[in-house]
Amino acid sequence: MRRITRMIEKLQNIGEQKCVEEEFKLLQSIALEIAEAENSHDALSVVLRNLCEFTGWIYGEVWLSSPDKKYLERHMAWHTDSRKLEEFKEQGKKFTLPMGIGLPGRVWSSKKPVWAPDAIIQRDISCASVAKDSGLKTAMGIPVIANDEVLAIILFFVREQREEDERFVNLISSIVVQLGATIRHKQMEESLREREQLLHAQRLESLSKFAGNIAHDFNNILTAIIGYTELLQNKVKEDDSLNVYVQRILGTTERATKLTQNLLMFSRRQxxxxxxxxxxxxxxxxxxxxxxxxxxxxxxxxxxxxxxxxxxxxxxxxxxxxxxxxxxxxxxxxxxxxxxxxxxxxxxxxxxxxxxxxxxxxxxxxxxxxxxxxxxxxxxxxxxxxxxxxxxxxxxxxxxxxxxxxxxxxxxxxxxxxxxxxxxxxxxxxxxxxxxxxxxxxxxxxxxxxxx
CATH class of the missing domain: 3.30.565.10 (Histidine kinase-like ATPase, C-terminal domain)
Incomplete structure (x- = not known):
């Protein structure tokens, strides 16, 4: 009997070790992918997909706060291949949640993980009727935090009812700590890039106005030159040697006219x-x-x-x-x-x-x-x-x-x-x-x- 007990304990230890190794590989893989992500959106997408696939939680969402920080809105979702889950995903786009309301709102206000063993009964899912049709029951939400600010809320759902899994919560927590630091860094990069894009757009707008004003004034001067040249053309006979110069003036003004038209097109005055x-x-x-x-x-x-x-x-x-x-x-x-x-x-x-x-x-x-x-x-x-x-x-x-x-x-x-x-x-x-x-x-x- 003791031998059987020791064998069971040994097998449990082997299973535990394998789980630890797989979790470590997951952490390494996610860390590498979020570091290589081009922006915070891609980093969140990587974490959501990898965690759902690894843990077997069939549906996941990311919620972000509105620019004025007054409410939450669904930013993205991932799920296994299921028509009913797709319907739930589409319904979720329509909802916004204030702080403290619904599972995302509770996570937002508490800044802590929240486990909901039966999310539908607790009214923690925004579109509960659709969720019920999809068979979703247990939900878990966790905040992504950096410098004491909630940057995002990640939710996970499964169809069976589950009691709180401390190991799962700890695994997710260790990942979102790194995710929070990465997102903060990428947000700073994005902010800098947006500022550069704004400055570039303002520069092009200034150039556009300047070019338009120059083209408009130059066009007025060209109109006078063309008018006087055509009058001169009427006075000069075709066989007159001066006629060659008249034609050259008209040819040059034609090219100049095309140039001003191009400038006006750039300045959106065409x-x-x-x-x-x-x-x-x-x-x-x-x-x-x-x-x-x-x-x-x-x-x-x-x-x-x-x-x-x-x-x-x-x-x-x-x-x-x-x-x-x-x-x-x-x-x-x-x-x-x-x-x-x-x-x-x-x-x-x-x-x-x-x-x-x-x-x-x-x-x-x-x-x-x-x-x-x-x-x-x-x-x-x-x-x-x-x-x-x-x-x-x-x-x-x-x-x-x-x-x-x-x-x-x-x-x-x-x-x-x-x-x-x-x-x-x-x-x-x-x-x-x-x-x-x-x-x-x-x-x-x-x-x-x-x-x-």
Whole structure:
């Protein structure tokens, strides 16, 4: 009997040791992943997914406080494959909780882990009826704290009723301590990045206004020059030697006029005629221009979504954006490569805004233009939308191509984002607001013009 008891104890010790080893591996894995996460959102997502998968708790949520710290809102959720859990997840988006109310609110106010053996009876789940249909019973909430401030609340749910598991609580607690420090560090990085983005946006706005004022005044001067030159042209006979100089003046003023028009486009003062248009149709109609712009050693691939991509836009200006970006991609691939233009539709939500540092919530059409070219470094990326900023040789281009792209996108209430690294090509993403409106039957006019 004693031998059997010792064998049982030995097996229990072996099982205990294995559990400790697995938990240690989990801690190491999570520590590495959250350290490599790009932002606090990704760090929270890593912890939520890993803990649910490791512990068998089938559903998890992260709640964050509102900017004014008055209530909590659901930030993200993870669950195993289940239609009913997906319904519970969708319902959770609709709720906000003040301090002390519901399981998240109680964790927020106490700053301590809270175990709810039967969360539905205790009314700790916001949408209790849906949770009941999903079979969820026991819930556990834990705060993520740094410098005595609750940064997030993480909840876990299972379908069976469980009494408080001290080992599980201790495991989660040890992870969220490190998570809190990581999130605080990443929030500081995000705040710095957002400040840099704001300063960059303000700089571009100042440049836009300055360029617009210069272009407007210069346009007035050009109007006078063109007027007097045309009067002179009427006085000079065609065979007069002075006529050559008159034509040169008119040719020069024509180029100057195009330059002012480009500056006005960057400053968003160019006249626009927005109508409901199908983004995919604009790209299809301009495809032959793209093919003529690129060289034979560049492969063009166009992949258009089947979803409706109806935007309120000046189709000619959107074509100009695409042409300028195609030309930039071509110049970045002097020895050939691949150029891909694709479309999709999606949503800018709170998570997107927090991750990217910009955006207004809503549904958007997405244009992606990617190339396999030489790419660019961070310093170049910071200046690419500034007028007259160019990496090309003197005499090749005006340095206004991407400035015009930026101006047109902003004029259409959109956003543009560039991802690029030296030697790894470039991906340009443009977000344009979707509209619910019928498109005119007439195909958008394609202007065979290239802005160099």
């Amino acid at each position: 006249s626009s005629n927005p109508k409901p248009v199908n983004l995919n149709m604009i790209i299809k109609c301009a495809e032959h221009i793209f093919l003529r712009l690129i060289s034979e050693n560049i492969k063009l691939e166009i992949s258009l979504t089947r979803k409706d991509c109806i935007i309120m836009a000046d189709s000619g200006q959107i074509e100009q954006v695409l042409i300028n970006l195609v030309m930039n991609a071509r110049d970045a691939m002097p020895y050939g490569g691949a150029l891909t233009i694709s479309t999709d539709s999606g949503e800018i939500d709170n998570e997107f805004v927090k991750t990217h540092g910009y955006g207004k919530k809503g549904k958007y059409a997405l244009i992606m233009i990617s190339d396999t070219g030489i790419g660019m470094d961070e310093e170049t990326k910071k200046k690419i939308f500034e007028p007259f900023s160019t990496t090309k040789e003197t005499g090749k281009g005006t340095g206004l191509g991407l400035a015009i792209v930026y101006g047109i996108v902003k004029q259409h209430q959109g956003y543009i984002h560039i991802d690029s690294k030296p030697g790894e090509g470039t991906i340009c993403r443009i977000y344009l607001p979707l509209v619910e409106s019928e498109v005119e039957e007439k195909k958008p006019e394609v202007r065979d013009t290239v802005n160099k």
